[in-house]
Amino acid sequence: MNLLRNCRHAAIALGCLILLAGCASKAPRPDALVISASAAIEQAEAAGARQYEPVLLNQATNKAADARELIDREQYQQATRLLEQATVDAQLAAASSETQKSRQAAxxxxxxIEALRMELNENAQ
Known part of the structure; x- marks a missing residue:
């Protein structure tokens, strides 16, 4: 009788552990990260990344698209990782584009300034 009851308790405990492990291992849907990655990609495009950093922008866009496919297959942990990478790639593309535009403006x-100096020198003579 005691052995049967101990086996029952062990089976219940094991079932609970399996249930908890299943719940703990499933990452939540990364919907907020989808929005963040999309916003970062839009900002990169607005910063001129299509012209200045097309490779980085394409990487970000592709990673975001791959992540959406992973979300559809409920592979949230992998999707989360790709969305984080897409966001960083897009932010880097935006920053690099802004830097290049600033460099061109400078x-x-x-x-x-050099043209004005030359003009002043000509007028001074």
Whole structure:
């Protein structure tokens, strides 16, 4: 009788552990990360990443698309990782694009300053 009761308790405990392990291992749907990645990609496009950093922008876009497929298959943990990578890629593309635009603007200003100097020198003579 005691042995039967102990086996029953062990089976119940084992069942509970299996249930808890199943719940604990399933990551939540990364819906908020989908929104964040999409926003980061849009910001990168607005910053000119299509022109200045097309490779990084395409990587971000592809990772976000792959993540959506993983979400459809309920592989949330892998989708989360890809969405985080997509967000970082898009942010890097945006920052790099802004840097390149600033560099071009600085070069244009330098050329204008040099042209003004030459004009002043000509007028001074």
């Amino acid at each position: 070069e244009e200003i330098s050329r204008n």
